[in-house]
Amino acid sequence: MRAEPILLASPHLSRKGWERFHIKEALDKNWIAPVGENIDRFEAELCAQIGSPNGVAVSSGTAAIHLGLKALGVGAGDKVICSTFTFAASCNPICYENAEPIFVDSERDTWNMDPKALEEALSKNPRVKAVILVHLYGIPAKIVEIKEICQRYQVPLLEDAAESLGSTYHNQMTGTFGQIGIYSFNGNKIITTSGGGMLVTNNHDYAKKAKFWATQSREQELHYEHKELGYNYRMSNISAGIGRGQLRILQDRVEKKRYIHQKYQELLSDIPEIGWLTEPKGTYSNYWLTCGIFDGIDQQLVIQSLAEHQIESRPLWKPMHLQPFFKKYGYHGEHVSDGLFATGMCFPSDTKMGDKDLDRVTDVIRRKVRQLRK
Ligand SMILES: Cc1ncc(COP(=O)(O)O)c(C=O)c1O
CATH class of the missing domain: 3.40.640.10 (Type I PLP-dependent aspartate aminotransferase-like (Major domain))
Structure with missing residues (x-):
């Protein structure tokens, strides 16, 4: 099934x-x-x-x-x-x-x-x-x-x-x-x-x-x-x-997104290769999508493995200055976003997810990361 x-x-x-x-x-x-x-x-x-x-x-x-x-x-x-x-x-x-x-x-x-x-x-x-x-x-x-x-x-x-x-x-x-x-x-x-x-x-x-x-x-x-x-x-x-x-239920959704973010951090605390995007001091995030970057692990293989288990995740946004349509325009910076795109991933953050779903997602990620470690 x-x-x-x-x-x-x-x-x-x-x-x-x-x-x-x-x-x-x-x-x-x-x-x-x-x-x-x-x-x-x-x-x-x-x-x-x-x-x-x-x-x-x-x-x-x-x-x-x-x-x-x-x-x-x-x-x-x-x-x-x-x-x-x-x-x-x-x-x-x-x-x-x-x-x-x-x-x-x-x-x-x-x-x-x-x-x-x-x-x-x-x-x-x-x-x-x-x-x-x-x-x-x-x-x-x-x-x-x-x-x-x-x-x-x-x-x-x-x-x-x-x-x-x-x-x-x-x-x-x-x-x-x-x-x-x-x-x-x-x-x-x-x-x-x-x-x-x-x-x-x-x-x-x-x-x-x-x-x-x-x-x-x-x-x-x-x-x-x-x-x-x-x-x-x-x-x-x-x-x-x-x-x-x-x-009427906006605040409930924000709280659930924050819960999902916190659970990912807890459940994947044994995977030091993941660097989480977290709210800076003095701010409060709706954590619309929980995101992280992978150090030394090809995140595309993690995304692929999740997809094989009917779990949707995505790479981070591809920066506009790298897009064929927009690359002719001006750009200022030190290519930080290029690195984020190359290594990052959006984790499933659906507010309908329960604890069992979070366990399912994190089990797949853990298994894949362990397999990919050199
Ligand atoms: C950062 C950002 N800006 C603008 C939009 C555009 O919103 P819409 O899809 O409602 O046109 C979106 C989402 O779709 C977005 O993620």
């Missing part, structure tokens, strides 16, 4: 059925067309949880980044700095606007943007229009240091907190430090709307503009009047209903 598959991170609905409750309400009231009360409520409820005055619910985290860049005035020919160690969705929207990405390397402790490399990039590239900082795998970046550098160079900061909803830096939520923050509710994220995103900002005008662009830049006229290019980026009322239900 084949064992049940164990996944990296998959949608996990609330036990109490909150998502169903909010969707049913929308169906009963015939609010299934794009706009509706769930959207307004989801924006308000998420903003209340993270401590931001404005939220705009959209169809994806990528759309939120795109609108965020537009709000910051990014256009053709502008330069935008972005963490290189990330998923392509962080920087694709730079190219949607025909602007030019410049990639900045990771530091060794958080794996996030290295403040020194950022400073070098800003000093060598005048007229940078924005910085996109990613809080990867839920670990907060050195946000205060990075914000101070951005302020000194008078460049606005967009936080890509797609993976870090619920993580804090000195008790403040990631995504609320920059001029703009974004979250993703893609199916693999800590909470999901089946697909969606949110832009948050202290700036009321940015939020208003983002909402306007997201609804085809439709002017307030009875007829359809358009003075600007628009997008169909608004979240649907049904998706927002799922989001409202998921928001």
Whole structure:
């Protein structure tokens, strides 16, 4: 008999059925067309949880980044700095606007943007229009240091907190430090709307503009009047209903992810070849994915062995400056992220996993590592 598959991170609905409750309400009231009360409520409820005055619910985290860049005035020919160690969705929207990405390397402790490399990039590239900082795998970046550098160079900061909803830096939520923050509710994220995103900002005008662009830049006229290019980026009322239900159990999910991370460390404490990515002092991580690097062990063989046991794991993100599409663009750093990519792995971090699943995963890893030791 084949064992049940164990996944990296998959949608996990609330036990109490909150998502169903909010969707049913929308169906009963015939609010299934794009706009509706769930959207307004989801924006308000998420903003209340993270401590931001404005939220705009959209169809994806990528759309939120795109609108965020537009709000910051990014256009053709502008330069935008972005963490290189990330998923392509962080920087694709730079190219949607025909602007030019410049990639900045990771530091060794958080794996996030290295403040020194950022400073070098800003000093060598005048007229940078924005910085996109990613809080990867839920670990907060050195946000205060990075914000101070951005302020000194008078460049606005967009936080890509797609993976870090619920993580804090000195008790403040990631995504609320920059001029703009974004979250993703893609199916693999800590909470999901089946697909969606949110832009948050202290700036009321940015939020208003983002909402306007997201609804085809439709002017307030009875007829359809358009003075600007628009997008169909608004979240649907049904998706927002799922989001409202998921928001109620966000903290439970964070606690489970933290438990999974701690169990991996405990269960694999006899494997010194693994170096874990852990939250720095003063920060609190949602541990969206537990990650580690392997010393002297080919992690691809570990991933393969897990796959043979129906267990999903992944290599770390391949840095953007190594991607065929992006390698023509600028890069600043010392190739720390190249090394992370070459040796690292995302461990299965599905919140539906129980202790028996964690034993199963760690047994396979232990056996493989022992076999691979020279
Ligand atoms: C770091 C990062 N940024 C942006 C995104 C884009 O989010 P979405 O898939 O909702 O467009 C994702 C995830 O998919 C991500 O991991």
